[in-house]
Amino acid sequence: MNLTRFAKSRHSTKSFDPARKIPAAVIDELKELIRFSPSSVNSQPWHFVVAESDAARARVAKSMQPGYAYNEPKVLKASHVLVLCVRKDMDEAHLNAVLAQEEADGRFASAEAKTGQANTRNFYVNLHRERNDLPSWMEKQAYLALGSVLIGASTLEIDACPMEGFDAAALDAELGLADQGLTSLVVISLGYRSADDFNAKLPKSRLTAQAVFTDLA
Numbered sequence: 001m002n003l004t005r006f007a008k009s010r011h012s013t014k015s016f017d018p019a020r021k022i023p024a025a026v027i028d029e030l031k032e033l034i035r036f037s038p039s040s041v042n043s044q045p046w047h048f049v050v051a052e053s054d055a056a057r058a059r060v061a062k063s064m065q066p067g068y069a070y071n072e073p074k075v076l077k078a079s080h081v082l083v084l085c086v087r088k089d090m091d092e093a094h095l096n097a098v099l100a101q102e103e104a105d106g107r108f109a110s111a112e113a114k115t116g117q118a119n120t121r122n123f124y125v126n127l128h129r130e131r132n133d134l135p136s137w138m139e140k141q142a143y144l145a146l147g148s149v150l151i152g153a154s155t156l157e158i159d160a161c162p163m164e165g166f167d168a169a170a171l172d173a174e175l176g177l178a179d180q181g182l183t184s185l186v187v188i189s190l191g192y193r194s195a196d197d198f199n200a201k202l203p204k205s206r207l208t209a210q211a212v213f214t215d216l217a
Contacts, residue, residue: 001155003151003155006151006154006155007151007154008204009154010150010151010153010154010159010160011159011199011200011202011204012160012161012162012199013074013159013160013161013189013191013193013197013199013200014074014161014197014198014199015073015074015077015193015194015196015197015198016073016074016077016078016079016159016161016189016191016192016193016194016197017077017191017192017193017194017195018076018077018078018191020079020191020192021079021191022079022080022158022190022191022192026156026158027050027052027080027190029156030149030152030153030156030158030190031048031050033148033149033152034048034082034145034148034149034152036148037144037145037147037148038144039141039144039145040124040137040140040141041120041121041124041125042098042102042121043090043098043121043124043125043138043141044098044141045086045087045090045094045138045141045142046084046085046086046087046141046142046145047085047086047087047180047182048082048083048084048085049082049083049085049175049177050080050081050082051075051080051081051082051083052079052080052081054076056081057075057076057078057081058076059174059175060075060081060083060166060171060174060175060187061075061076062170062171062174063166063167063168063170063171063174063184063187064165064166064167067165067167068163068165068166068167070165071163071165071166071187074161074163074189075187075189077191077194078161078189078190078191079190079191079192080189080190080191081187081188081189081190082149082187082188082190083171083175083184083186083187083188084142084145084146084149084184084185084186084187084188085142085177085182085183085184085185086135086138086139086141086142086182086183086185087138087181087182088135088178088181088182088183089134089181090125090129090134090138091181094181095118095121095122095125098121099114099117099118099121102114102117139185142185142186143186146162146186146188149162149188150162150188153190158190158191158192159190159191159192159193159197160188160189160190161188161189162186162187162188163186163187163188163189164185164186164187166184166187168183168184168185171184171187172184
């Protein structure tokens with residue numbers, strides 16, 4: 001598989017065809033891909049809310065009124081919408097859940113290995129807590145998952161549009177995220193582009209390789 005081809009062919013879709021729906025098996029594959037996204041010390045500080053029905057997508061779209069109304073059709077006409085959420089805190093309950101899952105998955109050859117993993121992860125969590133940048137650090141991990149969503153969707157021939165243009169407080173309230181220790185970070189519409197998606201017709205533009213790479217001698 002040539003991943004570069006998919007990176008070059010994908011774009012942020014501005015208009016979706018509401019008549020075309022993503023097959024359930026394809027959504028399941030994308031969800032599994034997202035679940036295996038990398039994160040620092042396997043911290044996995046994310047959660048995804050999936051909105052498929054018209055009613056569910058309308059609930060997400062509420063957060064785009066009034067200031068981000070231009071994004072509302074991208075949600076209402078999409079096949080599916082993912083709300084990428086991030087934890088508000090890397091609390092002990094989450095850390096224990098990750099460690100328990102690692103143990104269940106056979107990651108530890110000994111009790112010492114389990115303790116070592118726990119200590120390493122706790123070190124970095126506490127480091128960022130001391131630096132007062134723990135929320136920012138967790139958001140960085142969540143954006144790794146966003147990258148997995150976008151390139152993964154392209155490989156599955158799904159169009160996508162990531163959006164930060166929404167009222168996060170309103171969406172958090174609508175979905176009850178605060179009660180789960182979460183906050184919404186990015187809304188990602190998924191589906192198939194319509195014929196009037198102007199962005200599909202435009203050439204991609206990136207800085208040159210000379211501008212973004214330095215080869216050290």
